[in-house]
Amino acid sequence: MLSCKEVGELVSQGIDRKLSLREKIGLKMHLFICKTCSCYDKQLQFIARSARRLMQSNKTGQGIPPLSQMVGARINSTIKQQLDDEQQKRPE
Amino acid sequence: MTSTEGRAATISDPTTWVAQHGDALFRYALMKMRDPSQAEDMVQETFLAALKARHNFSGQSSEKTWLIGILKHKIIDHFRKHKREQSSDDIETLSEQLDQQFSPRGHWEITLTHWQDPDQAHENEAFWKVFSACIAHLPDRLADLFILREIKGLSSEEICKLLDISTTNNMWVMLSRARMRLRNCLDSRWFNHDNREVR
Numbered sequence: 001m002l003s004c005k006e007v008g009e010l011v012s013q014g015i016d017r018k019l020s021l022r023e024k025i026g027l028k029m030h031l032f033i034c035k036t037c038s039c040y041d042k043q044l045q046f047i048a049r050s051a052r053r054l055m056q057s058n059k060t061g062q063g064i065p066p067l068s069q070m071v072g073a074r075i076n077s078t079i080k081q082q083l084d085d086e087q088q089k090r091p092e
Numbered sequence: 093m094t095s096t097e098g099r100a101a102t103i104s105d106p107t108t109w110v111a112q113h114g115d116a117l118f119r120y121a122l123m124k125m126r127d128p129s130q131a132e133d134m135v136q137e138t139f140l141a142a143l144k145a146r147h148n149f150s151g152q153s154s155e156k157t158w159l160i161g162i163l164k165h166k167i168i169d170h171f172r173k174h175k176r177e178q179s180s181d182d183i184e185t186l187s188e189q190l191d192q193q194f195s196p197r198g199h200w201e202i203t204l205t206h207w208q209d210p211d212q213a214h215e216n217e218a219f220w221k222v223f224s225a226c227i228a229h230l231p232d233r234l235a236d237l238f239i240l241r242e243i244k245g246l247s248s249e250e251i252c253k254l255l256d257i258s259t260t261n262n263m264w265v266m267l268s269r270a271r272m273r274l275r276n277c278l279d280s281r282w283f284n285h286d287n288r289e290v291r
Contacts, residue, residue, distance in 0.1 A: 003194075003197065003198025003199065004194065004198055004199050004200050005194040005198035005199075006198060008194075008268070008272065009265070009268050012264070012267060012268035012271050012272070013264045013267075013268065015267075015271075016241075016248075016263075016264050016267055017260075017264065036200045036203075036204050037200075039204045039205075039206055040204055040275070042206075042207070042210075043204070043207055043210075043275050043278075043279075044271050044275065046207065046210040046211065047271050047274050047275060047278070048271075049211070049214075050213075050214065050223055051238065051241070051242050052242055053214060054220065054223060054224070054242065055119050055239065055242035055243060056242060056244070061217045061220075062214060062215075062217075062220065063220055064119045064122050064123060064220075064224070065122075065128075066114075066115040066118065066119070067110070067114040067115050067117075067118035067132070067135065068132075071132045071135075072110045072111075072114050073110075074136075075110050075114070075132075075135065075136045075139060076107065076109075076110045076111075078136060078139075078140065079106050079107060079109065079110070079139055079140070079143060080107055082140065082143055083106060083107070083143070
């Protein structure tokens with residue numbers, strides 16, 4: 001039987017990698033009978049969902065905003081400018 | 093136009109960089125700098141440095157990993173110059189603290205309170221502030237790891253290389269520490285906090 005500490009580790013690793021069948025069964029059995037670990041499992045799944053939204057959401061007010069289009073365009077034109085300058089410096 | 097000769101062949105047209113990598117770089121920078129205009133400057137500096145160095149790109153890592161590596165160094169330099177203290181990198185102390193949440197036999201020593209309908213928090217702007225602050229309070233490498241993991245197109249191997257993590261197994265253990273710490277932080281600062289207004 002897995003300890004709660006081991007289950008906590010597996011719950012997290014289940015977010016990052018595919019667990020083996022043996023690990024999955026051990027985890028499921030433990031979560032079925034252990035209220036605290038099943039609560040921990042739900043909380044970590046929520047944290048994983050939140051992390052994804054934080055870095056990938058395009059909705060305003062949710063997570064980190066993407067690079068603004070205006071700034072993106074400004075940076076892009078600076079890049080183009082640099083490329084043009086490079087071209088002109090070349091002898092050919 | 094990218095030349096097809098030599099090692100530079102794997103790098104894409106610099107005029108497509110912003111569209112391809114701009115968001116990922118900006119989000120990473122913003123998490124670290126916490127100031128949008130400073131983060132924008134860092135992204136621009138990164139692209140310009142990359143432009144100069146693009147002929148040295150070896151193609152050993154992906155283009156995105158290479159750019160994030162440049163950005164990471166730029167941010168470290170910036171903090172050094174401005175003498176801003178970065179959060180500590182003491183993962184071992186944190187691990188010891190977290191281990192104390194379990195008895196020697198591996199049972200929970202703390203009580204966990206159920207979070208009521210947690211996803212509702214996603215609609216609340218204040219929640220994202222608390223969540224970001226909790227991430228910022230992690231030891232530096234754990235925070236980096238937690239953020240980089242969510243950037244699409246970065247493989248585990250590349251994240252390990254960027255952060256000097258020896259094995260993916262170590263990376264999983266570190267992520268588990270980070271999440272446990274974040275759980276504690278959200279628990280006290282959001283879910284069991286009476287006053288949820290955050291200024």
